Amino acid sequence: MVNTKGKLYLIPTTLGDNEPLEVLPMSVKKIIERTNHYIVENEKSARRFIKKITPRKSQPNLTLYLLDKFTDEMEIQNYLDVCEEGVDVGLLSEAGVPAVADPGASIVKLAHHKNIKVVPLVGPSSIIMALMASGLNGQNFAFNGYLPIDKAERKKSIKQLEKLSFTKNQSQIFIETPYRNEKMIEDLLQVLSNETRLCIAADITLATEFIKTMSVHDWKKQKISLHKKPAIFILHKF
Incomplete structure (x- = not known):
């Protein structure tokens, strides 16, 4: 039929x-x-x-x-x-x-x-495009959505994701509400180990697109403004 x-x-x-x-x-x-x-x-x-x-x-x-x-x-x-x-x-x-x-x-x-x-139908996925451009593990990865809003809980979650990335050799992807990007970056740089690789991707497919992967140690030397820009974060500790 x-x-x-x-x-x-x-x-x-x-x-x-x-x-x-x-x-x-x-x-x-x-x-x-x-x-x-x-x-x-x-x-x-x-x-x-x-x-x-x-x-x-x-x-x-x-x-x-x-x-x-x-x-x-x-x-x-x-x-x-x-x-x-x-x-x-x-x-x-x-x-x-x-x-x-x-x-x-x-x-x-x-x-x-x-x-x-x-x-x-085929179309842009900021999650996949960020992973493609990150240079991190595209064979084994996890998307974690939003991390906790509470600062203490968020830091705890970041540390857990870092540990998970190391033990499973798995890139950890997450997002944040654009107006809280600055606080997220601040917490990432405080909590993560210096050798952990961090990709920050913002405004994907737009003229203002920004995608960069560096060690946390190198990120600490940079000044980056992502206020109100849609962003994807990927971390991996090797």
Whole structure:
């Protein structure tokens, strides 16, 4: 029996205010041109992105379902109902790829449960791009999301990640809210061993892109300002 259900497309977006087709393949544009149902974290920015990549697309014809931390879990269960009628749905990230350090995994899980085909589209992932450019271990790595906000807990977590990187030969990746970048760097330089390698990557794919890997000893000699810039941190003690 032919499966006539619609598909769930995982649609990446840019990592900042640059032209979509500078970092996204034409296939993303083609999917957006023919898709009118989207699950989004922020309606305003989603509409702006869709308009930027497909200026002629009719905005009134779009149906947007909101997915954020306030969305009721029961409501989410209905978001893919149109797929049962053969209609495709796009899951849009706020920045980068959906469901990776980004809301959306619950929708993908629901799609698998309903036997709806999930189609991930090619696009920029700041996590992967930072690892690619770090020179650290791309064969064995872990993404740890956000570290604790409490200063003491954060320092403890940093030390644990450093130990883990050494014992498992595993690069440890994590992120921070942009306005707390400076405090994160300060704690990293206080806690980590001088020989530990640290990669700091910010504004990936933008004109202001910064990616640098050095020992903590050398980082202590540098002055770096990452205030309010999206950043990825990777550490590895060899």
